[in-house]
Amino acid sequence: xxxxxxxxxxxxxxxxxxxxxxxxxxxxxxxxxxxxxxxxxxxxxxxxxxxxxxxxxxxxxxxxxxxxxxxxxxxxxxxxxxxxxxxxxxxxxxxxxxxxxxxxxxxxxxxxxxxxxxxxxxxxxxxxxxxxxxxxxxxxxxxxxxxxxxxxxxxxxxxxxxxxxxxxxxxxxxxxxxxxxxxxxxxxxxxxxxxxxxxxxxxxxxxxxxxxxxxxxxxxxxxxxxxxxxxxxxxxxxxxxxxxxxx
Ligand SMILES: NC(=O)c1ccc[n+]([C@@H]2O[C@H](COP(=O)([O-])OP(=O)(O)OC[C@H]3O[C@@H](n4cnc5c(N)ncnc54)[C@H](OP(=O)(O)O)[C@@H]3O)[C@@H](O)[C@H]2O)c1
Numbered sequence: 001x002x003x004x005x006x007x008x009x010x011x012x013x014x015x016x017x018x019x020x021x022x023x024x025x026x027x028x029x030x031x032x033x034x035x036x037x038x039x040x041x042x043x044x045x046x047x048x049x050x051x052x053x054x055x056x057x058x059x060x061x062x063x064x065x066x067x068x069x070x071x072x073x074x075x076x077x078x079x080x081x082x083x084x085x086x087x088x089x090x091x092x093x094x095x096x097x098x099x100x101x102x103x104x105x106x107x108x109x110x111x112x113x114x115x116x117x118x119x120x121x122x123x124x125x126x127x128x129x130x131x132x133x134x135x136x137x138x139x140x141x142x143x144x145x146x147x148x149x150x151x152x153x154x155x156x157x158x159x160x161x162x163x164x165x166x167x168x169x170x171x172x173x174x175x176x177x178x179x180x181x182x183x184x185x186x187x188x189x190x191x192x193x194x195x196x197x198x199x200x201x202x203x204x205x206x207x208x209x210x211x212x213x214x215x216x217x218x219x220x221x222x223x224x225x226x227x228x229x230x231x232x233x234x235x236x237x238x239x240x241x242x243x244x245x246x247x
Contacts, residue, residue: 002224003135006031009083011076013037013066013123014093016045018187019139019212023090024048025055026216032088033058035079039065039093058083066093066119067111076126087134088223089127091120094139096189099153108153116157121164128172135177137219138165142184142236146243162232169230177229179222184236185209206237 010027014020015036021044024034034052036059038045045061052059060082064075079086095115099108124136141148141155144162148155162180169178185204188196197209218233225231234240 001226003226004031005088005220005223008087009033009035009085010088010090011035011037011079011083011086011123011127012090012092013120014039015090016041016048016061019183019215020090020092021048022212022216023092023219024059025051026220027088027090028052028055028057028059030220031057033083035059035083035086036061037075037093038063066123067114069118069122072119072122073126076123076130080130085131086127087131089124089134089136090219091123091136091138093119094154094158096151096154098150101149101152104152109156112153112157113160116154117160117164120161121168124168124178128176133175135223136168136179137222138168138178138180140165140180140182140232142182142234142240143243144182145240165232166230173229177226179225179228179231180233181215181218181222182232182234182236182240183210183215184234184239186212186215186235203242204237204239205241208237210235210237 010032012020012024015024016038024036027034036045036048049059049061062075062078064071120138140162141158144159165178165180185197185200201209215235218235
């Protein structure tokens with residue numbers, strides 16, 4: 001049976017820009033109120049709030065640097081104060097700096113684990129502590145099935161987050177459903193143009209780049225699909241089939 005999103009309240013981490021913003025807007029279009037988390041993008045977060053309000057839903061912008069666990073807790077306290085209990089959490093915020101296997105540092109690994117694995121786990125713990133039941137969607141990456149030799153620290157953080165996603169789904173059932181999306185080539189990294197993805201699309205079975213809308217469709221599907229937990233939707237044109245165990 002489909003779960004209703006209308007009248008629900010969602011928190012989207014990294015909701016000010018790019019894919020997170022598209023998720024926040026899609027949730028609002030589906031009838032949810034949205035807490036838009038941001039770190040540095042305050043102006044974009046406030047603009048996203050205005051856009052959601054124009055759609056007739058309530059929205060709030062709340063900052064937190066996810067490298068600091070205390071800020072995660074403050075984010076949830078603030079969200080609760082503004083919006084009341086949350087029924088939906090989307091963990092989209094992430095950091096994606098380049099790093100190689102030969103040279104990645106302990107500090108780069110720690111920061112990736114903090115932002116890409118520990119912070120969303122901490123956010124999910126706050127989330128399950130404040131409401132009886134709900135749904136979580138975590139953002140992984142198509143490459144968790146294989147390697148990312150250009151972003152080794154990032155890849156380690158996301159791979160750990162994939163494990164945490166399965167553990168959350170098991171430990172918090174039956175009250176909470178925890179699923180994930182694993183995007184492939186959707187948006188180029190910050191500072192890169194469309195040619196960055198065009199160069200890579202030869203490695204995609206569907207031979208094209210995806211759109212933010214492909215990702216938001218999968219997120220909304222997972223949030224509504226009341227018998228799914230521990231599921232990963234690969235929004236990647238089939239790329240994970242080729243990435244698996246490839247060096
Ligand atoms: N783009 C793709 O094609 C692609 C491919 C595979 C996987 N993904 C995954 O999909 C999700 C969304 O992708 P994206 O490209 O839109 O993400 P992104 O632009 O790399 O990052 C999203 C947001 O994360 C927030 N963030 C980064 N460090 C933070 C910190 N220390 N504290 C709090 N927030 C922090 C930033 O918020 P502020 O701007 O407010 O600082 C940023 O806007 C990510 O989890 C990503 O790994 C994306």
